[in-house]
Amino acid sequence: MHHENDEILWKGLMEGDQDMFLALYRKYYHSLLFIGLREIKDAHLVKDAIQQQFLYLWEKRNSIQPAKNVKAYLVTSFLRKLTADWKRAEKTDNLQVAWNNTAEMPLLTPEESLIWKDEQQQLCRLLMDHVNALPARQKELIILRFYEGLSYEEIVQRTNLTHRTVYNKIHEALKKLKLELEPAKEKERLSFGFGMSLLWTALLFFYGWQ
Amino acid sequence: MTPGQLDIEDLLADESFINYCKRTSQRDSTYWESYIQDHPYHAAVVEQARNRFIELFNVLCVADMEEQEALLKNRLAATVPAPVISIKKQESQFFGLMKVWIQVQYFYKKKLK
Numbered sequence: 001m002h003h004e005n006d007e008i009l010w011k012g013l014m015e016g017d018q019d020m021f022l023a024l025y026r027k028y029y030h031s032l033l034f035i036g037l038r039e040i041k042d043a044h045l046v047k048d049a050i051q052q053q054f055l056y057l058w059e060k061r062n063s064i065q066p067a068k069n070v071k072a073y074l075v076t077s078f079l080r081k082l083t084a085d086w087k088r089a090e091k092t093d094n095l096q097v098a099w100n101n102t103a104e105m106p107l108l109t110p111e112e113s114l115i116w117k118d119e120q121q122q123l124c125r126l127l128m129d130h131v132n133a134l135p136a137r138q139k140e141l142i143i144l145r146f147y148e149g150l151s152y153e154e155i156v157q158r159t160n161l162t163h164r165t166v167y168n169k170i171h172e173a174l175k176k177l178k179l180e181l182e183p184a185k186e187k188e189r190l191s192f193g194f195g196m197s198l199l200w201t202a203l204l205f206f207y208g209w210q
Numbered sequence: 211m212t213p214g215q216l217d218i219e220d221l222l223a224d225e226s227f228i229n230y231c232k233r234t235s236q237r238d239s240t241y242w243e244s245y246i247q248d249h250p251y252h253a254a255v256v257e258q259a260r261n262r263f264i265e266l267f268n269v270l271c272v273a274d275m276e277e278q279e280a281l282l283k284n285r286l287a288a289t290v291p292a293p294v295i296s297i298k299k300q301e302s303q304f305f306g307l308m309k310v311w312i313q314v315q316y317f318y319k320k321k322l323k
Contacts, residue, residue, distance in 0.1 A: 051282055055286070124268065128269045142270075175219055179222070
């Protein structure tokens with residue numbers, strides 16, 4: 001499901017296939033988000049620009065051209081849009097802006113760990129429950145720090161909290177996420193992975209016979 | 211930090227440790243790699259913390275994507291006056307044809323007047 005070909009998705013979009021359109025959105029959402037956050041440390045603005053770009057694509061689906069390089073097209077037009085949005089916002093509001101001229105910044109992408117994501121869905125659901133159970137302020141800080149990737153200094157500027165308070169709240173929140181697994185559970189997870197690979201080998205073996 | 215006092219929360223709250231997890235800083239990566247070598251009894255907890263960070267990051271990715279996709283779907287539904295869009299393809303073809311037919315009728319009526 002996550003390896004759809006860009007050309008097929010783009011063609012689907014041009015033909016007005018909303019599922020294909022949403023698949024294209026899901027495929028590029030995080031790439032665009034993290035590229036955007038590298039330029040502008042305001043997730044709200046970046047996310048809105050992504051929404052606007054895709055709404056625009058959907059509205060213009062009857063007149064858009066076949067794209068030779070979908071990713072390049074999406075990234076370029078998105079950055080153009082984001083820059084325009086930022087300039088407009090700057091006039092009305094003093095946003096925390098950090099123009100970053102370092103070209104590369106390797107980052108974990110969700111795709112990188114999709115394989116284990118399937119294996120550990122239950123664990124992830126539990127973790128998300130813990131995140132959602134956090135007090136609003138702590139949840140916000142966890143998202144800023146671990147998802148949007150703001151540094152402590154940037155969080156201090158954004159929230160007007162002291163460095164110490166931010167650190168303490170994040171530390172407290174991390175405790176509540178119950179990240180410390182008992183050795184038994186850690187083992188369980190390993191044996192689960194082992195079980196999965198056994199299953200996989202069995203399947204390969206089975207189909208090998210056919 | 212002395213042996214036994216290092217826990218996952220301390221590591222994840224440490225800025226340089228996250229840089230090491232995300233591979234965003236060569237300096238921090240080098241620091242933590244040599245730290246593991248110098249403190250082998252902490253290697254396991256460092257590895258665990260790194261895994262927990264990846265899990266937390268992924269969980270937040272999925273949750274945000276779901277939220278944003280739902281928002282996009284709502285916006286699509288709200289800005290949907292274009293007749294070509296329909297939930298089912300068969301329906302959309304049907305209404306598409308109907309629309310053409312109505313337009314043709316309308317055009318001829320206008321022409322007749």
